[in-house]
Amino acid sequence: MLTDGIRFLSKNVAYHFSRNLELYSVWRRRLHQAHIFGRVKGKLRTMKIDTPEFRGLFTPELNKLIDLFKKHDYELRIAGGAVRDLLMGKQPHDVDFATTATPNQMKEMFELEGIRTINNKGESHGTITARINDKENFEVTTLRIDVRTDGRHAEVQFTKDWELDANRRDLTINAMYLGLDGTLYDYFQGQEDLLERKVRFVGDPASRIQEDYIRILRYFRFYGRIAKTPNDHEEKTLHAIQENGAGLAGISGERIWLEFKKIVCGNFAGNLIKIMHDVGITQYIGLPEKPNVEEFEEVYNRAHHLDPQPMTYMSALLSKEEEVYQLNKRLKVSNDELKLGAFILQYRGVSMGDNPIRHCQHLFIDNPGKDVKVRALVTELVKYLGDQELVREFSQWSPPPFPVSGYDLVGLGVRKGPRFAKLIHELRQLWKQSDFKMTKEELLEHVDDILK
Structure with a gap:
């Protein structure tokens, strides 16, 4: 395999070096960090898929998009999470595309073909959104590498090398591509990790985390989605998270809350929160020094089947109402989420007595606000307590x-x-x-x- 790796490098050195010395240097460094000659090997694996979920993607609008890229001789593949979902037999909710065309080339192509582009705020990072037949939007992103990163943002440079683009991604299961003919392109054993339900960073975990510290939370989120057992973490991954956890302090509260709310609602949330506390990262995401991990696990176990809101779960980690407002200073939750957290902290310890439905009705009457929002507050409190029958009974009550x-x-x-x-x-x-x-x-x- 070492010989194969050297041949791979030799064949591409002249091209990349002559075009851009900085790009070549970054490329060499990233290949080293990804352990090309180790476990990952950087060896392309391909296979064909032909499933109902894959065939279901091909709307007239997508077929038109494919034809446009073929006509102008640009490669186009499905990228990221949609590939992962398709391999798991799931129908993707969102499908992102990657291409060898630059943003300017895409804009020129779409303008020439009379296709409107919208919401091009991500153009500096290579993303163009095309609206086909005034019916369907497609986000297409140019292959790129991260030239410089500061743990929050990245300065990117465009490339035509699919492996370089894969190598900058966070997890192996998110670093695969799917051709529109059904060909899977897998450089870093993502399919194998997916089959084994392993969540691994591409290459060195510390290097991937230091490029964007939000990847710490993404690791735990995807663990809850992919893994089959609660404690199948690699020691080197947890060590890298512990060593770099302080980097989360520089990440915006909005980004943290976007990831964290999916963690608390996902599988193995009780175990994951405990591990996150043990490796010392909960302090950087707005939780108190000693979050109530035991209460969280109890609430998760008794309420998970009732599908509570994320803030309902989060409330279990807090001991007093003031901590909800401290949490909000860090995470910038919505007003409704803030009210829900305060409501649960205020009433979770109040006995419902011998007539729980009457207690819920009285809470509804006593709390001002729009009926639908007050009803939601009371319903989430009952979910927190894990009373499925009371949830059903209260939902049927009309004040x-x-x-x-x-x-x-x-x-x-x-x-x-x-x-x-x-x-x-x-x-x-x-x-x-x-x-x-x-x-x-x-x-x-x-x-x-x-x-x-």
């Missing part, structure tokens, strides 16, 4: 309309202000305690007593 309106109180001469709001609240409490049976007339009889 009756509160019979008293503001106009009724104004008609009685009550002016709007603090007393007005207090009156509405007290009347709602009376109505709630009556099991929502008191009429408007009965409630209004209590106005004078409340205002005394």
